[in-house]
Amino acid sequence: MFRSDRGCAPIPLRSLRGRVVFAFASSASLVALILVATVFMIGRDYMESQRVRAVERGAEAHAELLGTLLDEPGATGATALGALSPPAGTVVLLRWNSEWFSSEPEFDADPAVVLPQGHGKRGPGPTERVTLDGRSYLRTGVALGEKGGVLYEFAPLAELEATLRMLRDVLVVCGLGAVAIGAALGVWASRHALKPLRQLAGIAARIAEGEHAIRLPRSRDRDLSTTVDAFNAMVDALQQRVERERRLVSDIGHELRTPLTTLTTGVAVLTRNTEELPERSRQALGLVNAELDHLRRLLEDLLALARAEAGIHRSDLEPLSLADLLTNTLAARAYDTALLHVEDDVVVQGRKIELERAVANLLENADRHGEGVVAVRVGKEGLRAVLTVDDAGPGVPQADRARVFERFATVRTGRHSTAGTGIGLALVAETVAAHRGSIACLERPGGGARFVVWLPAAASATGFAP
Known part of the structure; x- marks a missing residue:
């Protein structure tokens, strides 16, 4: 990024309009960031808590059903587990009579891998997120009465994660939209806020070009009226001063014309009779003649300059x-x-x-x-x-x-x-x-x-x- 000569501020921030737009965009960015982060965290916590409660209620219902099935004569863990209809993607593990049964044959049923350490001693443990084979699951366990059996369910979180990703993307897009709207509002606000300054700059440029009679129009805005009145008063004072200086130069020039003409005429008469003058007088006359010529040219230049500054053209x-x-x-x-x-x-x-x-x-x-x-x-x-x-x-x-x-x-x-x-x-x-x-x-x-x-x-x- 280009840098300014003073410090390391970016060049766009050196202009007032750039700073106004930057302030609006920064404010919108900060508000959008806070809102996006807050909404995403609240939404994520809510959806995760709802998912946990749903999985826990489903596991409790399955545990109650398994308990009834396993009480029947000749029931085995495999037959009881096969009678369950878990949601799609959900894996059920059953420990019964010191044996492990799984609803998915491909699922790794090694307790040392998929279950919390010490599960056999302290019970099933709390519901928590686990990752198996690169996929996320929500693991929950329910004890099967007093017979020592334990039911574990692994509910997939792919759908929840996809929903959270979509929520994140939507919030990010909304945040970027809010930043864009803030920047657009900054451009609009800076354009309208700086309009008086642009008008002031235009009027000042025209005054500098010689239009001393032009003034800023009166404003109904109480915040601008003071500046407008002060600017117009300054231009009035400047115009009066310039007019006084022009009149002074013009008056001096005109007042000098008569004695200068008289001197020039007298010196011209003496010049025609230089042969009758002594050598030193002729030298003095030559110096006077040169100075009169210089004074005449100076007076002409001063009058021409006064006319040019006054806008009087020939x-x-x-x-x-x-x-x-x-x-x-x-x-x-x-x-x-x-x-x-x-x-x-x-x-x-x-x-x-x-x-x-x-x-x-x-x-x-x-x-x-x-x-x-x-x-x-x-x-x-x-x-x-x-x-x-x-x-x-x-x-x-x-x-x-x-x-x-x-x-x-x-x-x-x-x-x-x-x-x-x-x-x-x-x-x-x-x-x-x-x-x-x-x-x-x-x-x-x-x-x-x-x-x-x-x-x-x-x-x-x-x-x-x-």
Whole structure:
């Protein structure tokens, strides 16, 4: 059996539904085991006691009849025993005048073998089970008055044993049926008991995808209403916090636009007259110009990220050929289109402007931090389109490959990091997530970093499976 990573608990018991089903099945098994064992023991004891009493009564009746027959003149043990009509399979032994007589010639009548030790001294002894020639018998004995005779009867137990076996099999089948019913009830109960959790998980997933206005419906169940109200209150607080952060970023961006535009205009005027400035002033102007360009790009990225998080889009969803989109993006930014390798032209349903910006950010990241783009590929894996961008840099350490998609993330490697805004890859990740895709930073075979984007492929060139 497969085992979990923690301890030795079976994998199915790691799920709540599995534990509920296991609890129902275990309870049903325990109850069934107790009932089966109890009913079988009670039934066995009852049937055996009834069989013992029947055999004893039959032996007493035969002993009384033999006593009458043996009192007749000229009677012998063989003739008296032959007058009996015992039940089928029953063997009768008679000791009379120190001789032994048997109703079955093939039956071993050796007292040392078939009778209890000391039977001649202490009387016939109690009724008990014996095994002779591989068959079970119930042996009982009755003394024949004061003449010293003893009658032994060996009643077969084959029919009783067959009845007990049938009873055992029926009880086992009933027990297994009870366990199956208990497991089925466990499945039914777990399905209904976990339905609110599945609904909660679905709502949480939709909220994580950006549907912040959705809430759990009110429940009439008093046990669930508290959880529903707490969850909805948490989502309300989360939405309010997100909205405040979005407004803050948007307000800061808009407030910075005016002074930034003024500074950019002033620096542009000074730049046109750099020949009139001293050398040190020209150097200072160059630094100011570079920082203004960095600040402008940072502001644009922040505003784009705020729009993406707020669900504000600059274009509509439409079927897009990734090969065409990459070709146009490479050409528009003066990249060699020979870098593009189309393994499979895949159509996706996306927003053209946002996807072009995401691809441009990946290309810019490779140039700024990875010593240039080596290759751009597009292909298909199952129902997903795959886009990869390879660079020639030193790569990204394993521990930082998830962190590079965070805002303002810094990675202490040999990759150049002074020219970026720290927002580009975060904006790429947000755009990919908005298109229900995923992104990962991997190691390129041969060295360097490889950024891989997976997007849902459209059902056809003209439609999309949402």
